[in-house]
Amino acid sequence: xxxxxxxxxxxxxxxxxxxxxxxxxxxxxxxxxxxxxxxxxxxxxxxxxxxxxxxxxxxxxxxxxxxxxxxxxxxxxxxxxxxxxxxxxxxxxxxxxxxxxxxxxxxxxx
Numbered sequence: 001x002x003x004x005x006x007x008x009x010x011x012x013x014x015x016x017x018x019x020x021x022x023x024x025x026x027x028x029x030x031x032x033x034x035x036x037x038x039x040x041x042x043x044x045x046x047x048x049x050x051x052x053x054x055x056x057x058x059x060x061x062x063x064x065x066x067x068x069x070x071x072x073x074x075x076x077x078x079x080x081x082x083x084x085x086x087x088x089x090x091x092x093x094x095x096x097x098x099x100x101x102x103x104x105x106x107x108x109x110x
Contacts, residue, residue, distance in 0.1 A: 037067050038072065041072055041102075042103075044067075045065070045074055045076065046089065049078075049106075050089075050106065056078065056108075059079075061075070061076045062075050070095075070096075072095065072096075073093075073095075073096070074091065075091070076089060086107045088105065088107055089105065089106045089108060090103070091105070
């Protein structure tokens, strides 16, 4: 009888540990998907900003965009650099709560 209770106790601890590990894995998977989507969005926005013929607006631009069924906020800052031949572009991707999820920087010839 005591052996059975001890075996059940050990089994319950092992089962609880497996459940905790699996829930952590699910949370990490969700974060990885969010990071990938934010990365895709940043690549798309920078590619659009770097297209020839796009209007080059100095200063800050902001907006929202839907990517992977998530509404993201973005902020693009275009500044002159010390080298008069280039502009600097800094892009931040923010989640719906305003927390920074991804950042990227690029340079563009004038």
